[in-house]
Amino acid sequence: MLWLDLGNTRLKYWLTDDIGQIVAHDAKQHLQAPAELLMGLTDRFERYAPDFIGISSVLGDALNAKVSETLSRLNIPFEFVHVDAAHALMKSAYNDQQLGCDRWLQMLGAVDKKKRQCVIGCGTAVTIDLIDHAEHLGGYIFPSIYLQRESLFSGTKQITISNGTFDSVSQGMTTQDAVHRGILLSIVGAVNEISRRHPNFEVIMTGGDAATISQHVNRPVRLRDDLLLNGLARYFDYRNKP
Ligand SMILES: Nc1ncnc2c1ncn2[C@@H]1O[C@H](COP(=O)(O)OP(=O)(O)O)[C@@H](O)[C@H]1O
Numbered sequence: 151m152l153w154l155d156l157g158n159t160r161l162k163y164w165l166t167d168d169i170g171q172i173v174a175h176d177a178k179q180h181l182q183a184p185a186e187l188l189m190g191l192t193d194r195f196e197r198y199a200p201d202f203i204g205i206s207s208v209l210g211d212a213l214n215a216k217v218s219e220t221l222s223r224l225n226i227p228f229e230f231v232h233v234d235a236a237h238a239l240m241k242s243a244y245n246d247q248q249l250g251c252d253r254w255l256q257m258l259g260a261v262d263k264k265k266r267q268c269v270i271g272c273g274t275a276v277t278i279d280l281i282d283h284a285e286h287l288g289g290y291i292f293p294s295i296y297l298q299r300e301s302l303f304s305g306t307k308q309i310t311i312s313n314g315t316f317d318s319v320s321q322g323m324t325t326q327d328a329v330h331r332g333i334l335l336s337i338v339g340a341v342n343e344i345s346r347r348h349p350n351f352e353v354i355m356t357g358g359d360a361a362t363i364s365q366h367v368n369r370p371v372r373l374r375d376d377l378l379l380n381g382l383a384r385y386f387d388y389r390n391k392p
């Protein structure tokens with residue numbers, strides 16, 4: 151199987167064998183041209199001869215159509231995931247016309263009907279979702295640390311910070327530090343507040359910035375990089391059952 155995750159910043163893919171083991175995997179920035187990036191990967195995909203392609207995309211209809219066009223040339227059946235708020239594994243009260251497919255799949259990949267869970271996706275946006283015994287209660291969306299920095303850069307005259315590391319939440323004494331630490335604190339502080347309100351929820355993080363953020367959270371955090379893949383596998387597994 152070939153699994154694709156088209157996020158706002160990166161395209162991730164996983165090739166798995168017939169027992170579900172990952173035989174190849176990568177993540178690449180697509181620069182809003184995912185179809186062109188996929189074109190360059192087709193040789194690689196063809197070598198593994200997957201019999202199906204399952205896709206999560208939050209890129210919208212226009213880019214998805216281009217992706218479909220590229221994938222059609224492979225002559226391998228493919229399908230985009232559609233959010234199902236009444237799925238057998240997890241019910242959701244969220245507006246299912248709006249809920250991001252990657253957000254939903256990450257939850258589907260994590261959900262455990264015996265647990266209370268807080269699933270945090272740290273990608274281009276940071277999403278925080280609460281799940282109580284396989285019932286999605288809703289959540290929050292924040293700009294990522296990078297988007298926050300870009301918005302300060304573009305919305306102010308005197309903040310010209312466009313690089314640097316996010317490594318502390320202590321107060322800063324320079325613009326560089328104040329910007330990075332303030333932004334990181336905005337996310338870490340939100341995570342801490344949500345976990346304070348929901349003390350008996352297991353905190354799970356995934357996505358490119360999960361390690362950067364989790365270090366400063368004052369609760370144990372379970373880092374899982376397999377959530378979206380697991381969600382895709384669960385989704386198509388259920389789809390194929392009568
Ligand atoms: N300027 C930037 N804007 C957004 N993300 C950036 C930027 N620079 C680096 N990144 C990295 O891009 C990655 C995006 O993570 P990922 O989970 O793949 O997101 P998505 O699913 O939204 O594409 C993060 O690891 C982040 O650190």
Ligand SMILES: CC(C)(COP(=O)(O)O)[C@@H](O)C(=O)NCCC(=O)O
Binds near residue numbers: 159250272276
């Ligand atoms: C919240 C998101 C932008 C996160 O995307 P990502 O950071 O993974 O690229 C995406 O799931 C999305 O576009 N969601 C639609 C809005 C919603 O979930 O309500």
Ligand SMILES: [K+]
Binds near residue numbers: 271357
């Ligand atoms: K994502």
